[in-house]
Amino acid sequence: MTDMMNSTTSSLLRGVLSRDARSIAKCMSMAESATRDDDARALFSTIYGHAGSAHIIGLTGVPGSGKSTLVRALAQQFRASGRTVGIVAIDPSSPFSGGAILGDRVRMGELAGDDGVFIRSMATRGSLGGLTRGCMEAVDILDAAGFDVVLIETVGVGQDEVDIARSALSVVVVSAPGLGDDIQAIKAGVLEIADMHVVSKCDRDDANRTVADLKGMVGMGLSGRNRLGWNVPVVPTSAEKGIGITDLIITLDEHRVHLEQSGEGVIRAEEIARMRVTKAAEDIARERVAAARGQALVDAMQQVTKRTIDPHSAARILMQSVSDT
């Protein structure tokens, strides 16, 4: 694939593979862009081929669950044990409001001077699609760059965010004690993909109740991927007090061993591959509609607006008109 790239892209690739922070950052910006030219496509294709070694860990929880604080504590602990860490944080702020919860990122500052850590915050877009692809490519970049661990932080609401969490090898669902049922309910979609639960702020009085509730849900089969001998654990932590972070890392390491030894890792890799191919097909379709120009597009859209043709039929026509390009 490398020979299909121009020299700028090739040198970018070499930079990424040698974990050069500037090259990684540049490549990340390309991943964030909604469109891909042929060079970018060839680059990401090659990067995908170099990825596959990192332990990809998805951490998800509603705002207020203490997820960002946990990610920071986890990154510090991984660094203390000599492992390099890449972080992709999905920021639900819109391009309009320009990073409402950027404060979380700023608090990561103390890790910033360490070249064994790379942190990237990606904004979720107001425009259609592309977030999932961009995020997964960002993870590929860090993976190909040789980071031992890649942490993906997502809010875990909405299909895209659930899919992003699902693309990790180990999925950690973070819950704080005392958050209302209303708030907890919005993360229902991620409960079933949890490989482990973390109860943050476990020094609080009501934390035991949350731990017991989650254990109950896991026990009843309402949450977690209890497959091939893996029993979804519930790990209490307090990032502020330094409680449970080592336990969580041990549990993550155990999960990785489980993935390798039980065959679950192969099943997981196939599921992720299928999801990524499906997402890529959606991207191609979206791009084809966007690429349809001229009278065919104008006619189709006018007919849909006037309701003389339905959106599905119009989409078929437009995709057909550009499928050979």
Add this chain to the structure above:
Amino acid sequence: MTDMMNSTTSSLLRGVLSRDARSIAKCMSMAESATRDDDARALFSTIYGHAGSAHIIGLTGVPGSGKSTLVRALAQQFRASGRTVGIVAIDPSSPFSGGAILGDRVRMGELAGDDGVFIRSMATRGSLGGLTRGCMEAVDILDAAGFDVVLIETVGVGQDEVDIARSALSVVVVSAPGLGDDIQAIKAGVLEIADMHVVSKCDRDDANRTVADLKGMVGMGLSGRNRLGWNVPVVPTSAEKGIGITDLIITLDEHRVHLEQSGEGVIRAEEIARMRVTKAAEDIARERVAAARGQALVDAMQQVTKRTIDPHSAARILMQSVSDT
């Protein structure tokens, strides 16, 4: 299109167009299904052609914003003024947990005996895609059935939910006083598509602050579609105390007049048409990948799993292999 349907589907269509509750319910179940056979496709195409008269109103807000209570109060007020109301509520519960916040729906019970009201709660799926299409088809059904007003209730987090809200003619963003910034931030994506804001629970002491904050955001251009002479209003309501519901209905009616008179309605309809065609193209792509069978699929997925080919290239190959079917 009607002649392309079999007799069962044709009679279903007649039932929908005459606002028969049983036919509408049956049709809704078809909209909730992830797949469409040719009959279903023809049915939804015809229904789309019959839709376009209802005032589609999207109400969105985080859990705890008082959105469901507002929807109920609004529906009762519309009924009191003689207008029929269809409601599509997007429920973020997973198929696993089977309807965590169904309580909201149950509270709608008092409207249930009224045949001028149809309420449907749709679960967001754990599976890939299809929610947006299903929801928009559900709205088409109620629109074609002749309901004067169709209310769409969504949580407003995640791209799918934002897109669903965006498919309405009038978008209402609901905020409760006192919800933390953390929680409010997750709805950042919908702030910019607000045609009007509602502050619920306005009898609370801290409601004035929330009203002022929202007015400030609108004034600074940080929220709302202030276009073609429309100034995004902030309406304080208390569904429990019956305050502001009439004001909200007056504002909604004014917005509809604005859409018709300013040309905004035409722009809006074109934007919605483009979004629906794009979503339909994504659905087609997803279905093509799912439909790819035999050795081509097995080979492609194995190669992606082994990283000898990237997901985008695999998607292109698979889509090509079934594009003529």
